[in-house]
Amino acid sequence: MAGETSQTVKLSRPVPLQDGSSITELVFREPRVIDIAKAGNPVKVDVSYDPPKIEFDDAKMLAMAALLSGQAATIIGAVRAEDWTSISWTIAGFFFGSTAAST
Template identity: 45%
Template sequence: MSEAKPKLEAVADEAPPQIKPLTFKLRKPVDAHGEKISEITFREPTGADIEAAGLPVNIDFAFDPPRIEFDARKMSAMMSMLAAVPPSTIRALAPKDWSTCAWGLASFFIPDLV
């Protein structure tokens, strides 16, 4: 007597959904490539970006709720790569603009735990 083999269903090769670039309007314009910019656009990061810049978000699960902190140097390097602007552009951001961009990018570096 032969055992029935489970039927395998074909799964369509679907590309993962593309995340739209994130664009932030700046409170204070900055120079990028010799031009004043009033908004900055970031592409989605990749594993290669994390290897190059380091993981810019630290999560401490010892706290309830977990504490999220930025490594400012790593986040600035990541911002520069993702926006394709020189590091000097990121360093020139107003603190509120830097923080807004960093929090906007943070979700890329926080694991899905559910």
């Protein structure tokens, strides 16, 4: 879609593909409501804490990462843990747009 924002996560180690090539980065488009309906909301915010407590639902985050990157969940699942942390926070950033800072 025109004007759509995307974020790139460079992987600390390439993920090999079956065809012999590898992925060195993942590009995530911004989520839409249909993506949340399909994958569920992967970001949980508990505002009863100060600052608010943020938690990720890993299964929903994996499904969301696959949808937003266009890669199979098995490819996303093959990244290293440190890359998974970067991916999770990158996707979470889409849920805390500029309007969150002004409310």
